[in-house]
Amino acid sequence: MKQSSLLRNRRFGPFFAVQALGALNDNIFRNALATLIVYGIGVEAGWDASGLVNLAALLFILPYFLFSAVFGQLADRFEKSRMIRLIKLFEVAICLFAGVALYLGNMFALMSVVFLLGFQSTLFGPIKYSIIPQLLEKHELTGGNGLVTAGTYVAILAGTVAGPIIAGVPLDWPWLVLIATLLVAAAGYLASLGVPPVAVGDRDLALNLNPLTASWANLKLLGRDRNLLHSVLGVSWFWFYGTVFLVQIPAWTQGVIGGNEATLSSLLGLFIVGISTGALLCDKLSRGALEIGLVPIGALGMTAFGLDLMFASPTTPLADAGVREFVTAPGSWRIIADLLGIGVSSGLFIVPLYALIQSLSENAERARVIAGMNILNALFMVLASLLAIALLSVLGFSIPQLFGIVAVVNLVVAVYVFALVPAFALRFLMWLLSRLVYRVHVTGHSADRLPEAGPALIVCNHLSYMDPLIVGGTLARPVRFVMTHQIYNIRGLKWLFRLAGAIPVAPAKVDPECLRRAFDSVDSALARGELVGLFPEGGLSPDGEVRAFRSGITEILERRPVPVVPMALEGLWGSVFSRAPGRWRRRERGFFSHVQLKILEPVPAGEAEREKLESAVRSAYRQLRMAKEER
Incomplete structure (x- = not known):
């Protein structure tokens, strides 16, 4: 079956819509809230805008550490399509609570909404990647994961663009934020009604509700299979690499490129479109098979384009340049090519790893494997932020130098992983x-x-x-x-x-x-x-x-x-x-x-x-x- 046909398939289409709408809603609200804090109700209330934006980011990721392991057990213990419908109803309730919080302008309530959105995403996370092998045939896994990855990043881009626009509409209070998020959540619930039921992983699984011991048990589950563990670490490294670039692009655009908000949106869009393109290319390049030989190609591209972006970054920034001024500036097309190249390479790197993890894990424990992976992903994202702080604020490196350092480390990590799991390099040669x-x-x-x-x-x-x-x-x-x-x-x-x-x-x-x-x-x-x-x-x-x-x-x-x-x-x-x-x-x-x-x-x-x-x-x-x- 062609990759595009999966979207029209009743096995997969509703699930694709559910996960894409969920990612869209998260990003609409989070970016709308950031805009309101910086330019709207936050200014009126005298809040510390920078501190609150960083607090919101922390609150969103915190549930991944606290609850991933427990939710992974729930996803293995109960029928997944029913859980998806309950999660989407919970999302509708969160949106209603968000409306009340916005109306009151209460900072504690707004931060609670962000935490609940992270909680809901954590609950959905183990289901998202563990249900795909149950909805698709084995030869459809690469295509399905490519679509999910592309859909997620397009939704992130759309939410990143739409959130500030919706929040910026001049009304007495942000009605449009409530209406937009509620409509998206309702659409997600309606789509969830079409997700077909799948076999339960392990009906007899004894639930461990202690986050610490459950998390440790999930991580030990990854360690039982050497290839599975290294594949999961590869995914977590992708999130480390991506976090460094995505988080720094705004400051890099402003301070190094000298671009305005429109230029920033365009460059972020290039990066995300590149990831989506690479994710969709995987199915064509692998001819429908699970082709781990694409992983070294992606890793090499991430290093090559990341290094070149360091050298391509200008030494003298432009003056508040718009998109037209940027694209006509010397060296701009090299920067555009690098951002697209990093994105495409990242897509080629991550999609086969997701498909491989799904293939290596048993249905009875797949959700717990994904939950363990999500814990490591969150940890690597935090480590990426700490590394950026250390290099930029403590050691005085520039953002382009940070890009170059991470690109070189990416090559070292890739060589190390391929030495441990030679199948990646051998499949690349083949x-x-x-x-x-x-x-x-x-x-x-x-x-x-x-x-x-x-x-x-x-x-x-x-x-x-x-x-x-x-x-x-x-x-x-x-x-x-x-x-x-x-x-x-x-x-x-x-x-x-x-x-x-x-x-x-x-x-x-x-x-x-x-x-x-x-x-x-x-x-x-x-x-x-x-x-x-x-x-x-x-x-x-x-x-x-x-x-x-x-x-x-x-x-x-x-x-x-x-x-x-x-x-x-x-x-x-x-x-x-x-x-x-x-x-x-x-x-x-x-x-x-x-x-x-x-x-x-x-x-x-x-x-x-x-x-x-x-x-x-x-x-x-x-x-x-x-x-x-x-x-």
Whole structure:
């Protein structure tokens, strides 16, 4: 299903509207209140505007620390669509209370409204990302998360722009703030009526209402899975990075760029539009699969554009420049490109991580996993604010220098995470080959043909040394490939093969111990539910044809009967990575050439035979060649 079609889908459309309207309402009220404090009732009452605005920001984020863990348990314990409807009714009640607070002009009541909005957002948070896998199919996760991320940031932008405008309408008291927030809340409740019911995560879950012990239990839940923990930390780092840039853009626009309010709104809009664009691009670039190879691309972009923004920032600010004056100033388009680049890269970074976290967590505890992530997100946002205060106010760094420091730290964090979880970097290399270097055309869809979970043996013909990267980059699940020991032991590459989980194998007459270890490693991997890739011909094809399959595949399946997925690869014979004569002089099989991969129907466990698999792969390969010749 196309990404845009999800919005019209009754499974997903109502939920998308609910979460977007919720984000819109939060930002309308918070920005309207900030405007009223600074320019309206706050001036009349003699309030400390700066202190109250900062207090409001603290009160909004405080519930994430206090209640995320408890609300995560509630989301796992009870049916989520019903909880969403109750939350939206609560939002309507908050808006009515906000109207009373605005009418009275009572500072304590207004701050209480901000706290309640944060409380309501905290309650919805674990549901927001834990219900998506229950509303969508697995191959729709990237597209759905991209839409949710884009919708959230567009709503934030709309609320940021609309809030001050609504608050600035000259009336006796801000009627429009009450009317606008009440209408948005009511629309959110009506949309919630269309969210379909989903299965309860864990009806027997014993609730722990102690925020401290419940929070610790949620964080320990993240630590049980190394990949899950590092993915969550990646999301939290995104919020650290984003907080630094979003919070500093207003002061940077005024003090470094020299822009007025219109310029500030435009630059904030560029940043948010960039994030939304990157989030939506994920589905297209990943072709509907969960492609974690996009995460390193996003991380590199966040560093590159963040660093360049430091160098692109002018040393002499303009004089209260509007949008027209800014875009005609020297270097302005470089700044525009950097802000868009940071945003797009951030979208590419965050969406696959959200989808991966959802895939790695079980339905019975997914909401608690999301709640634990929200606790860490809030902590990282506070740390980002403290870092900015330390560097800007204590150490005397400039805002552009702060941007540059965070961009460099982002690169260090990315390298560290990718070293701990090499799957990110490996998928990045595979993605480059299968999407950019070669034009890979897949017959059928991997999401439909491959088992979503559990062990399977991938068998394919072997034309070139690029085959594992092409096959592995095309499939959504990671594959451990069996490779000849001579290639595995190449100096300078062995560390990479080891990180990839490759399994070295040697003929019995060369190294019988290596052969035994290979069979044991394959069996252990299959026992753990992994995919194992095998080229049963035993080496590269010397003539471009499919050779006889070796007996090793029979021994593997006799030891552990698992489903087998046959594949046929065509288009790499004749490349410099094949054994074709004269390959160094040929150009028709160079980079950007067309490669075809045909994924055949999986053979059920216990039914696969070597001769039949060989025949199926050979037949599919010949069909691909004939179809190519006819074109």
